[in-house]
Amino acid sequence: GPYSQAIEINNMVFTSGVIPVNPATGEIAEGVEAQAEQAFENLCHLVEDSGSKVENIVKTTVFIKEMKYFKEPFPARSCVEVARLPKDVLLEVEAIAWK
Numbered sequence: 001g002p003y004s005q006a007i008e009i010n011n012m013v014f015t016s017g018v019i020p021v022n023p024a025t026g027e028i029a030e031g032v033e034a035q036a037e038q039a040f041e042n043l044c045h046l047v048e049d050s051g052s053k054v055e056n057i058v059k060t061t062v063f064i065k066e067m068k069y070f071k072e073p074f075p076a077r078s079c080v081e082v083a084r085l086p087k088d089v090l091l092e093v094e095a096i097a098w099k
Contacts, residue, residue, distance in 0.1 A: 011099045013095075015094050020091065036091060056097040058098060059096040062079055
């Protein structure tokens with residue numbers, strides 16, 4: 001689509017929304033927990049590919065039950081409900097990280 005996966009401004013990385021598509025197969029996992037796992041794996045790769053680190057994420061847009069991706073102090077986070085997402089996935093995540 002007509003957007004960037006991530007933009008860096010003043011040593012801050014702003015990602016676009018990331019959905020739980022397996023990049024190797026194009027498949028979407030079944031169930032919210034499996035989709036959350038894949039979405040966060042994709043998000044972590046995107047943040048790292050930008051030159052930042054997962055531990056530098058300061059804000060996410062989804063509430064996660066298990067905070068295994070983050071250590072204290074945990075990032076700020078919010079949850080947004082929508083009627084529908086691309087490919088009918090159950091969630092989408094985005095992040096802001098510093099470099």
